[in-house]
Ligand SMILES: NC(=O)c1ccc[n+]([C@@H]2O[C@H](COP(=O)([O-])OP(=O)(O)OC[C@H]3O[C@@H](n4cnc5c(N)ncnc54)[C@H](O)[C@@H]3O)[C@@H](O)[C@H]2O)c1
C-alpha cells in the first residue's frame with residue numbers, strides 16, 4: 019500500500035549530503051544510511067553516516083566562522099534571517115512535500131509546520147537588533163555599571179523527527195540572531211528537510227561555517243558525544259526524550275556547557291462541568307490527535323468531570339469517527355502513519371495494557387496492516403485508571419484515554435502526579451477557577467479553553483523532568499547569550515574647571 023510522491027517544484031532542494039562550512043559533503047568514511055517513507059516503507063534516499071571526525075570538522079568550521087559572525091550587527095543578522103524566512107515561504111510547498119515524505123504527516127499539517135517553522139525566523143529576525151543590556155545604578159560612589167549581551171559561541175543543536183523543520187528553526191533562529199554559529203545534528207529519520215533548510219540558508223547568504231548540518235543514524239551516540247564533550251562547543255540546545263536529555267546532560271558536565279532542554283511530556287487535559295462542551299471536544303481533538311499524537315504537548319491524559327463524562331465521551335468519539343487515516347499525500351487524509359514500528363509497538367502496548375486493566379475501547383484499538391506497517395487506528399478508551407501505563411508515560415501516538423474525576427482538588431492532584439511537566443490544558447468558564455487551576459498545575463505551559471498553545475511569540479518549555487530553558491518569545495534569544503557586566507571606576511569626578 020502507499021501513495022505516490024509528488025515531484026518537487028525545485029528538485030535541487032532534495033540533497034543527499036551533509037552541509038559543512040558552506041559545502042555539501044559526504045562522510046569521510048564514505049558510509050551512508052537509508053531513510054524510509056513511514057507510509058510506504060520505501061527508501062527515500064541516503065544520507066552520510068558521519069562520525070567523530072566529521073563532527074569535529076563541523077565544529078571547527080563553526081569555530082572558524084564565529085569571530086567574524088559575532089561582529090556582524092544585529093541588523094545584518096536580522097536581514098539574513100528575514101531572507102531565509104522569505105525563502106521558506108517561497109518554497110513552502112516543496113518543504114511540506116519533504117516533511118510528509120519523511121515524517122508521514124498529512125500535507126495540510128506539513129504546510130502548517132512550514133509556516134510555524136518559518137515564523138521562528140521572522141520572529142527572531144525582529145529580536146536580533148534588540149539584544150539590549152542594562153545600565154545599573156552602582157552601590158559604590160564613582161563606579162558606573164552596565165551590561166552587554168554577547169553570543170554564547172559555537173552551539174550544538176539536536177532535534178527530533180516529529181517537527182523536521184520547526185524544531186530546527188526554533189533553535190537556529192535565536193542562535194543566529196544572538197550571533198552564535200551552530201552545528202546541527204539532524205534527526206536520523208528526517209534529515210532531508212534539514213538539508214533543504216541548509217540549501218535555503220546558502221541562498222539567503224548565511225556565511226559559510228555559520229550553519230553546519232551533520233547527519234547520522236547508527237553513529238548518533240558517537241556524534242552526540244563528540245558535540246557534548248567538545249571544549250569548543252559552549253552550549254547545547256536539545257529537544258527530545260527525557261532519557262536522552264539526561265544522558266546529554268551527563269556528557270556535557272565535564273565542560274560545564276550552557277544547556278536548554280525541551281524534553282518529554284505527559285500532558286493532562288481537564289474538562290470541568292462548567293466548560294463549553296463543544297469547544298472542549300474540539301480542543302481535545304486538536305491537542306490529542308495533532309500529528310497523530312506525536313507532539314510533546316499532545317494531551318496524554320484526558321480528565322473529564324463525572325457529570326459530563328458520558329456526554330463528552332460520546333461527542334469526542336463521534337469526531338474521531340470522521341478521521342481518515344492514510345498516506346499523507348492522499349486527498350482527504352487527516353491522519354498519517356506513525357514514524358516507525360517501535361512507535362506502533364509502544365502505542366499498542368499502552369492500548370493492550372489499558373484493556374487488560376479494565377479500559378473499554380470506544381473506537382480503534384487496532385493496527386492497520388492493510389495501510390502499512392506503521393499505521394494505527396485513532397483510538398478512544400474510557401474507564402481509564404491511574405495504574406495504567408498510559409497514565410504514567412507519554413504514549414506519543416493516537417490514543418485518547420478518558421479518566422473520570424469528581425473534584426477540582428482531585429484532578430489537580432492527579433494531573434500533577436507525573437515526573438514531567440511540559441503542557442497542561444483545561445476547559446472552564448469560571449474565571450476564578452481559571453486562575454486557581456492555572457496556578458496549581460505543575461507545568462511550563464497552560465492552555466485554557468484551547469488545545470493549541472504553540473506560537474513563536476510565546477515562551478515554550480517545561481518544568482520538572484520536561485527540562486529547562488524557553489524557546490520562542492523574547493526569552494528564546496536569552497538562551498544563546500551571556501550577560502557581561504562592565505564596571506567603570508574613577509567616575510563621578512567634578513567637571514573640569516569646576517572649583
Ligand atoms: N519539549 C519539547 O519541546 C519536545 C518537542 C518535540 C519532541 N519532544 C520529545 O521527544 C521525544 C520524541 O522524539 P524521539 O523519540 O526522537 O526522541 P529522542 O530523544 O530519541 O531523539 C531526539 C533527538 O536526539 C537524538 N539522539 C538520540 N540519542 C542520542 C545520543 N545518544 N546522543 C545524541 N543525540 C541523540 C536523536 O537522533 C534525535 O535527533 C518525545 O519524548 C517528545 O516528547 C519534546
Ligand SMILES: O=CCCC(=O)O
Pocket residue numbers: 180181312313314315472
Ligand atoms: O513536539 C513538540 C513541539 C510541538 C510544538 O512546538 O507545538
